[in-house]
Amino acid sequence: MDKSTFEERKAINGQMHSRQRHDSAHKHVAGTADYIDDMPEPAGTLHGSLGMTDRAHAEITAMDLSAVEAAPGVVCVLTARDMPHSNDISPSHLHDEPVLADGIVQFHGQPAFAVIAETRDIARRAARLAKITYRDLPHFTDITDAVAHGGELVTQPLTLQRGEAEAELEKAPRRLKGRMRIGGQEHFYLEGHIALAIPGEDDEVTIWSSTQHPSEIQHMVSHVLGVPSNAVTVNVRRMGGGFGGKETQGNQFAALAAVAAKKLNRAVKFRPDRDEDMTATGKRHDFLVDYDVGFDDDGRIHAVHANYAARCGYSSDLSGPVTDRALFHADSSYFYPHVKLTSQPLKTNTVSNTAYRGFGGPQGMVGGERMIEEIAYALGKDPLEIRKLNFYGEKGSGRDITPYHQQVEDNIIARVVAELEADADYQARRQAIVDFNRTSRVIRKGIALTPVKFGISFTLTAFNQAGALVHVYQDGSIHLNHGGTEMGQGLYVKVAQVIADSFQVDLDRVRITATTTGKVPNTSATAASSGTDLNGMAAFDAARQIKERLIAFACERWQTTAENVSFVPDHVKIGEERIAFPEFIKLAYIDRVQLSAAGFYKTPKIHWDRATGRGTPFYYFAYGASVSEVSIDTLTGEYMVDRVDVLHDVGRSLNPAIDIGQIEGGFVQGMGWLTTEELWWDDKGRLRTHAPSTYKIPLASDRPKIFNVRLAEWAENAEKTIGRSKAVGEPPFMLPISVLEALSMAVASVADYRECPRLDAPATPERVLMAVERLRRPL
């Protein structure tokens, strides 16, 4: 006999720190999870298409749109002049990013007009009928070209400095200089950008946007339309992937849809084709890193001086904070006794680069790891030995201060690395590989272990705040809303677990609802890995408020004290009495208890003074490490990733299933960035890798053949985050730096490891082969 109804349940389904499936998983697999293009369209919905230019840098001398307007089915054509209030959607507020190009084209493909038509097909075809005449201006797409042409910057650079880098470099026993090129990356979210604007009464408009930042869409639309923010409501239930590509890049589509919708009083949808999306929206920044490192014969770093130059594209967008974060991570996991780091956010005639998972941090770390590699090869040592020698020390060791003067208080990197080194049998495998390479003529192998230390918080302190709205209805069902957006990362289910846990009800009692500016205002982007930290705490705060009211109600009604009231699985326990949750809620309602609360959270402790380059920009660090083993073909440069072992720190995981997914997915995405994903512009400044046929993200057959991923079960956040968990979105993206370094080792084997191969990223088969050729001794 089932006695579960008579005995106290030990636990709810869906508590914190338990494995839970994605809240929409059953809909994903059935094809019933609605993305914006799947929603029924309002009657009379029109469709927009971008009118794109085909010059990298030019003055528009004439724009004849008569054929576009005359095409059957075209309803109207918008240009910069048609923006009711402002033609500006610059997220940095530097007014350098127009909705539509106005008189000057700054990158190949920049939209100069938009067509609104009865169908998407008509709009796309009509957009190609424009006759635009140009006066060409000199263009440069590459970092070195930009420097050669005066090095104009899109925003203020940053300098981080501690100690006397120049002087100590002079004094160091050994010194090495080098340069590394690190490629950019297309987000390749599977769902491209999309916006649907539905006009409302007066000046109101409702937007459905595939965005990580509904509040910014709201602000930009209100700015372009010239209406107050309270006239614009932005909704997003889910995105088909974001990865940073939908932090600011949705503004253009939302603004155009809103302008057209208000002008025509009809719903308007913009869904660019994949090629248009890849051409007209920003990507990860490419970097050129120049480094100068002083060290001793043991391999201990004395001083570092490095410059990080970035291809930012034609406008500032988020390039300031992105290049800042590159510098924040140029130390990787290492203590630099004397350091000077500078950023150079360069203007180029390319699409404006933007946020992408890691936000400059990965590029910073790749540069830092390259310096380690250089030292190791120069000394003839295993790079892992050099890494360990240079790790940040324990708090108070004197080797715990970052280049931005933050003390590293929660350092666990040495333990993570030591554990992984043993678990993955690194030393024996490395020896076996060295032996293999001695006798294998064509196929060579490499292995590398690299660490990750990633700072968590928005470096702009104001962004570290969040809100949530929780309603408990009379039947005990719960409505949850917060400012975070769901793009696949599992934020919704994690926050729902927080609520289920708080009230001790099963997860399926919590209804997760679409993010909307109408319920939770003034939100930050779901970015910087912060989603759960911020929104989880805000939701926790909302639940706390409701629970306090419920406890007060219970105390009064049952004439008891708060310590005798507790939330237990599916029930509220008052003294010895257990009342089913719905029943208790009904009683509270009848007693007129407010069953709704807005929660709020702001991250404590952090501050940052950019002018002086000092502060505590990060609340804490997330750590991890990986070992990668690869094989290369020294005749063609082709390679395979044979095995990867990961040990990663997510604090006390709120949901290990989701967290493992973030780590595996982040790893493969980062591996793609460092291997096969190459952006290629031709001499006309045209991006030629603008579709999956030409831009190659990893496939199932590219993933590590053996892929062991473990959470550091013992880890716990030293700070009071939600459930002592840690952010997981971005940190794993940097784990596959070990793939690049393993490829390096395999390449280095052709010259008996005497020289650092200086393999640039992405390490395409071509780059691997060319590195082999550089090192190969004449036969």
Added chain:
Amino acid sequence: MPQARENKNNDSIRFILNDSEVTLTDVAPSATLLDYLRLERRLTGTKEGCAEGDCGACTVLVGRLSGQMLTYESINACIRFVGSLHGTHVVTVEHLAARDGTLHPVQQAMVDFHGSQCGFCTPGFVMSLYGLWLSNDNPSRADIEKALQGNLCRCTGYEPIVKAAEAAASARPSAIFDPIVAARDETIARLKAMKSEETITIRDGEHCLIVPADAAGLATALAQHQGATVVAGSTDVGLWVTKQMRPINPVIFINGIAELQQIARSEAGITIGAGVSYTAAFAALSSAYPALGRLIDRIGGEQVRNMGTIGGNIANGSPIGDSPPPLIVLGATVTLRSTEGTRTLPLEDFFIAYGKQDRKAGEFVESIFVPRLPAEDHFAAYKISKRRDEDISALLGAFRIALEDGKVRSARIAFGGMAGTPKRAASVEAALIGKPWTEETVRVAQGAFETDYQPLSDWRATSTYRMLAAKNLLLRFFLESEGEAAELVRYAAGER
């Protein structure tokens, strides 16, 4: 919208969509299945990710009759034309779950193993995995990866999807309801009833869409419409429509012509009909020419191999088509047909210059004949691409030599990606023939590549890399002929 019609078989496209029959009398030549599903039927589970057959978010299954056999294959709905669906069964993700909402084992495994994150690619993965589930109840990891070559996921890193595929394969309770298996006999009967004995023609003003019933009908149609676009697998023509927005009117869909689907083996070699897909050709070609099998496995993704044809790969004359170099090296001939009759020419003579083939107005590629490879000949084909699978070649080299007394008696070498057409390396061949088959000979012959080719630089590779890799592939070919391991292999033969 679909219109119910009398059972008249020559003026409508008829197919089964999930469990309902569709009769369309007003199909535009360029209408795609994806737009039809999403816009006209509001079956929005099938997604558009790229509209060029590279991401797999639009994957559906298409069942087709071949004699008594009903086989289901994954295809890309984004580049599949509605006009090419006559007499098929189209199965979308909405068809999988039972009516009470119980998920299919493939779907349930994806949930259980956390195989979805953002979920946008998921219906496509589910359909690819479903195709695998139907055809293979014990797939190896290599089989799973092959089935997923045409599906991109940006979130999961694929590990949980592969695990889900393994779990689903073994999750076959006898009572499980499978919509395709349950309806198989009924579907066969319905599809047979749809079969048209005569050419289907749909005209609407300027538009003309023709589906010939047989090769003679195709010849007649092409004689009448000499500028018509002949579409077999639509893996190339699909992009003309979705990306370049080129008109393809009038259009002739040939994928239903049984005569062009024939594979005939004889002592002399193998004849492959122009309409045979890569998937269908795989078994015959890989057993006769194992190196060709390994190459075919890397052409496109599974969906593209299920649609794309070797005939189309030849007829479109691309300089980077993957099948011409090995077929040239094997001495293949191509047979062209028109109402005037047929003619046969060596495949290498078919490619005249970039974008120009020896195909006269009114002619179509009917078949390709590949001669038997003598057992003593060494033959290999190497594809080099930025990403190993589902990528367009930077270069592709095919090699064949015959030795006599340690010397090279004959050599045939051809490359794609090195010139404006698939092209023989005549100087390299000359530098090998008559010489001892040694590394020294190979080293000398490598220099001759510079006489044969002046490759371009583009986003796939620089000219320097193409030249260097081409030379090195000759060395790889030599080393392999000597039994030395010189190529990376992800899964050894037989490895699970």
